[in-house]
Amino acid sequence: xxxxxxxxxxxxxxxxxxxxxxEGSPLADGAGxxxxxxxxxxxxxxxxxxxxxxxxxxxxxxxxxxxLMAELGLNAYRFSLSWSRILPDGRGRVNQAGLDFxxxxxxxxxxxxxxxxxxxxHWDLPAAxxxxxxxxxxxxxxxxxxxxxxxxxxxxxxVRMWATLNEPWVVVDGGYLHGALAPGHxxxxxxxxxxxxxxxxxGAAVQAYRSEQKGNIGLVLNIEPKHPASGxxxxxEAVRRADAYMNRQFLEPALGRPYPxxxxxxxxxxxxxxxxxxxxxxxxxxxxxxxxxxTRGVTRDxxxxxxxxxxxxxxxxxxxxxxxxEVYPAGLTETLLWVKERAGALPLYVTENGAxxxxxxxxxxxxxxxxxxxxxxxxEARRQGVDLRGYFAWSLxxxxxxxxxxxxxxxxxxxxFATQARTLKASAKAYRDVIKSRGAALAD
Numbered sequence: 414x415x416x417x418x419x420x421x422x423x424x425x426x427x428x429x430x431x432x433x434x435x436e437g438s439p440l441a442d443g444a445g446x447x448x449x450x451x452x453x454x455x456x457x458x459x460x461x462x463x464x465x466x467x468x469x470x471x472x473x474x475x476x477x478x479x480x481l482m483a484e485l486g487l488n489a490y491r492f493s494l495s496w497s498r499i500l501p502d503g504r505g506r507v508n509q510a511g512l513d514f515x516x517x518x519x520x521x522x523x524x525x526x527x528x529x530x531x532x533x534x535h536w537d538l539p540a541a542x543x544x545x546x547x548x549x550x551x552x553x554x555x556x557x558x559x560x561x562x563x564x565x566x567x568x569x570x571x572v573r574m575w576a577t578l579n580e581p582w583v584v585v586d587g588g589y590l591h592g593a594l595a596p597g598h599x600x601x602x603x604x605x606x607x608x609x610x611x612x613x614x615x616g617a618a619v620q621a622y623r624s625e626q627k628g629n630i631g632l633v634l635n636i637e638p639k640h641p642a643s644g645x646x647x648x649x650e651a652v653r654r655a656d657a658y659m660n661r662q663f664l665e666p667a668l669g670r671p672y673p674x675x676x677x678x679x680x681x682x683x684x685x686x687x688x689x690x691x692x693x694x695x696x697x698x699x700x701x702x703x704x705x706x707x708t709r710g711v712t713r714d715x716x717x718x719x720x721x722x723x724x725x726x727x728x729x730x731x732x733x734x735x736x737x738x739e740v741y742p743a744g745l746t747e748t749l750l751w752v753k754e755r756a757g758a759l760p761l762y763v764t765e766n767g768a769x770x771x772x773x774x775x776x777x778x779x780x781x782x783x784x785x786x787x788x789x790x791x792x793e794a795r796r797q798g799v800d801l802r803g804y805f806a807w808s809l810x811x812x813x814x815x816x817x818x819x820x821x822x823x824x825x826x827x828x829x830f831a832t833q834a835r836t837l838k839a840s841a842k843a844y845r846d847v848i849k850s851r852g853a854a855l856a857d
Contacts, residue, residue: 419851420792425528425803426848427489428482428825429765431535431579433465434812436495438472442510445501447537448547449815452595460818468813470833475518477835481826482809483525485841486848490527491764491805492518493535493579496560503539504556512567519571529572530764530805532633533561533618535579536588536595536815543596548584548607557614558621565625573628576703576764577618580635581611581663590720593816601720602683605676609688612666612695619697632667633703633764636660636748642713642726651714651723654679658721659710668756669696679720701802702756703764706745706787708738732779735769735821742786749794749801760800763791767807769814769821780825780840788847789855806844810835 433439433449440446453464471478482490497503498511515531522529534557538547542556561577569575578584587594590604615632622630639655641648657675666672669692677684715724727733732740749761766787770779784806795801811824819830825841828834846854 418792418856419853420795422851423802424851425489425530425762425805427487427491427528427530427803427805428485428809429491429805429807430471430809430812431493431532431537432495432498433468433535433537434808434814435469435471435492435810436498437466437468437470439465439495439498441472442514443501443508444495444511445497445503445508446540447495447497448540448543448595449537451540451543452597452816455597458597459816460820463813463818465813467830469810469828471810472514474833475514476521478810479518479521479525479527481835481837482522482527485825485837485845487527489530489574489803489805490522490809491530491532491576493532493537494564495537496534497537497539497541499563500539500560501541503542503545504559507563512563515568519568523571528574529568530574530576531564531568531572532576532579533557533564534577534614536584538596547596548589548610549603551610553610554613554617558617561618561621562625565622569622569626569628574701575622575628575630576633577615577630578611579633579764580705581608581615582635582659584611586659600683601680605680605683605685605688608662609691612663613691615667616695616697619699623697629700631699631701631703631762632663633705634660634663634667635705635707635765636664636752637707638709638744638747638751640709640711642711645714647714648712652712654721655710655712655723664752664755666692666695667699667702669693679722681720699759701760701762702752703762704748704752705765705807706748706763707766707768708734709741709744709747711739734783735771736817738768740768740783740786742783742790745787745790746794746797749791749799750797753799758800760802762803762805763801764803764805765807766804767823767825769823774822774827775836775838777838777840780838781843784825784840784844784847785855788852792852792855 592599657673811822811828
């Protein structure tokens with residue numbers, strides 16, 4: 414088999430998790446509460462009132478989980494830090510026990526030749542900072558940079574790959590516009606302000622990293638290609654709005670270009686054109702861009718669906734996941750090529766890709782098919798010139814799926830939440846075969 418039909422030898426093969434979704438023990442050993450601890454403990458906000466208090470108990474079972482990663486042949490692991498585990502008040506006093514947990518994890522990964530890929534922020538703002546306004550407070554940029562410096566100084570001698578933020582669009586849309594995620598706000602005025610503060614914080618953290626360390630730092634965005642439901646001009650315009658809101662709102666400023674013009678019409682009185690003056694602060698040079706891809710968005714014009722005035726359309730005959738997302742592997746190739754067109758030679762990583770299915774717990778045939786299709790799509794993107802350097806399956810473990818609780822299972826490793834027993838699913842074994850063969854198994 415030619416090298417063009419396989420992934421390169423230095424390709425990163427990983428799986429991903431986030432702190433609140435897997436760690437459990439959110440208040441252990443001096444840690445402070447996060448907005449997700451507060452949100453999940455508020456009645457009626459998560460499915461069945463479920464919380465991340467135990468989750469996958471990764472805080473205590475991390476050694477077993479690292480052994481699982483080694484068994485799968487992973488050479489990279491993407492995880493996030495809990496800001497409030499390290500800084501219980503969000504700023505000031507450092508909780509050494511929290512830092513020590515992550516330090517032990519990093520050392521264990523390196524001992525197994527697994528590269529740690531650390532995300533500073535995956536949605537779990539310290540509750541103490543939320544009490545000060547959180548992402549609405551312009552001071553958050555400094556708070557985030559200070560937290561980043563603590564992490565860089567403690568772990569940067571061993572961690573050479575960092576991401577500032579995970580999916581800032583989800584933070585804005587779910588947390589501040591529609592209220593489905595922590596902190597549960599619903600405001601057309603707050604959403605664009607939070608988006609801007611998140612991007613400014615990203616820029617400040619990159620600057621802090623350059624002054625502290627010499628590894629690689631980037632940003633992780635969820636990108637969803639938008640396709641029109643029809644050729645009607647109204648649907649074509651709807652696609653432009655949806656793309657501006659979900660994709661270009663964060664990608665363009667991070668690459669040094671203005672916020673999309675469509676945002677003024679989407680946010681209306683909530684939009685402040687003065688944010689364009691801060692693009693240089695946001696667009697600090699990064700070493701890579703992480704792309705989280707799950708599906709495409711087939712979109713129609715819908716004037717009643719404020720503020721973007723679009724609605725998704727279900728495709729007849731298509732396969733859908735348990736979260737209602739169409740299985741569309743070709744969209745991954747499309748997305749990577751689209752980002753390459755805008756980002757030029759910037760290296761790319763697929764930092765999340767996966768699915769929840771109502772399948773049997775272990776013999777997860779639909780997920781095996783999902784991964785094979787998307788890994789082929791990733792390989793096709795490389796064939797077409799994308800500098801794709803790694804792929805991270807979402808998720809390593811069945812975990813706490815935010816407001817959906819524990820019902821939606823994304824893991825390639827099954828977790829029995831009553832006993833915390835871990836069992837490799839068929840998808841984990843299939844992924845292991847792909848890794849071992851550098852993608853040759855995809856031709857079978």
